[in-house]
Amino acid sequence: MSNNMMDDVEKILFSEAELATRIKELGQAITADYAGKEILMIGVLRGAVIFMSDLARAIELPVAVDFMAVSSYGAATSSSGVVRILKDLDEDVENKHVLIVEDIIDSGLTLNYLMENLWSRKPASIKICTLLNKPDRRKADVPIAYNGFTIPDYFVVGYGLDFAEKYRNLPFIGVLKPEAYQG
Ligand code: 5GP
Ligand code: MG
Ligand code: MG
Numbered sequence: 213m214s215n216n217m218m219d220d221v222e223k224i225l226f227s228e229a230e231l232a233t234r235i236k237e238l239g240q241a242i243t244a245d246y247a248g249k250e251i252l253m254i255g256v257l258r259g260a261v262i263f264m265s266d267l268a269r270a271i272e273l274p275v276a277v278d279f280m281a282v283s284s285y286g287a288a289t290s291s292s293g294v295v296r297i298l299k300d301l302d303e304d305v306e307n308k309h310v311l312i313v314e315d316i317i318d319s320g321l322t323l324n325y326l327m328e329n330l331w332s333r334k335p336a337s338i339k340i341c342t343l344l345n346k347p348d349r350r351k352a353d354v355p356i357a358y359n360g361f362t363i364p365d366y367f368v369v370g371y372g373l374d375f376a377e378k379y380r381n382l383p384f385i386g387v388l389k390p391e392a393y394q395g
Contacts, residue, residue: 217378217379217382220379220388220389220391220392221370221382221386221387221388221389222386222387222388222389222390223386223387224384224385224386225361225363225366225368225384225385225386225387226361226371226384226385227384228383228384231266231343231360231371231383231384231385232266234360234361235263235266235267235270235343235360236270238267238270238341238358238360239267239269239270239271239272240270241358242267242270242271242273242311242341242358243271243272243273246271246273246309246311247273249273249309250273250274250275250276250308250309251271251273251274251275251276251309251311252275252276252277252278252303252305252308252309252310252311252335253267253268253275253276253277253278253311253313254277254278254279254280254301254305254310254311254312254313254330255277255278255279255280255313256279256280256281256282256312256313256314256315256322256323256326257279257280257281257299258281258372258374258380259314259315259316259372259373259374259380260313260314260315260343260372261372262371262372262380262381263313263315263343263360263371263372264277264313267313267341276303276308278301278302278303278305279299279301279302280297280299280300280301280326281297281298281299282295282296282297282298282322282325282326283295283296283298295321295322295325295326297329304333305330305333305334305335306333306334306335307334307335307336308335308336309335309336309337310330310335310336310337310338310339311338311339311340311341312326312327312330312338312339312340312341313341313342314340314341314342314343315342315343315344315371315372315373316342316343316344316345316346316368316373317340317342317344317345317346317350317354317356318346318349318350319349319350319351319352320350320351320352320353320354321351321352323340323342323352323354324352324353324354327340327354339355339357339358340354340355340356340357340358341356341357341358341359342356342358342359342360343360343361343371343372343385344360344361344362344363344368344385345359345360345361345362345363346362346363346364346365346366347362348364348365349365361385366387367387367388368385368386368387369382369385369386369387369388370382370383370384370385370386371383371384371385373385375388375392375393
């Protein structure tokens with residue numbers, strides 16, 4: 213790739229091919245588990261968008277999609293612990309089989325809040341599918357039904373994940389050089 217984003221990348225954790233292989237596997241597991249059901253995928257904006265678009269195409273069942281946006285880290289790299297809904301769902305989830313799709317679970321505070329919030333709307337079921345799981349800094353316990361990869365406490369970018377809104381379109385998951393944070 214000939215762009216200056218690559219100069220900021222210290223190492224690649226998961227290549228485009230590794231991501232594709234793992235997402236196929238997740239899609240197959242979800243397809244088997246939800247046989248005969250319709251899935252409502254709820255993507256958590258904005259980081260989950262690229263993962264969700266690939267995951268949806270790896271699931272061989274009817275899938276509806278909706279999105280929520282919640283307050284997150286902004287340009288900083290550690291959690292404030294405050295969760296706020298910036299954009300709510302467009303559709304009702306009552307009696308639906310909800311599959312929450314997240315890019316990464318770190319403290320767990322975002323999904324802990326979202327799970328509680330969504331359960332109050334009386335769905336038939338809720339499961340979580342996350343591409344990445346970073347358990348080292350977990351503060352709230354969240355049940356993860358489908359997990360792409362467990363990683364150490366790195367701040368990662370690419371494949372939807374940003375630093376200050378940059379790097380989302382890198383096709384792999386990578387770690388930035390320290391200089392990239394210092395601007
Ligand atoms: P949590 O509430 O579990 O701490 O994480 C909430 C959100 O913070 C994640 O969905 C993600 O958008 C962001 N986040 C957590 N860890 C990372 C990371 O390593 N890289 C990036 N780019 N975002 C992260
Ligand atoms: Mg997220
Ligand atoms: Mg972000």
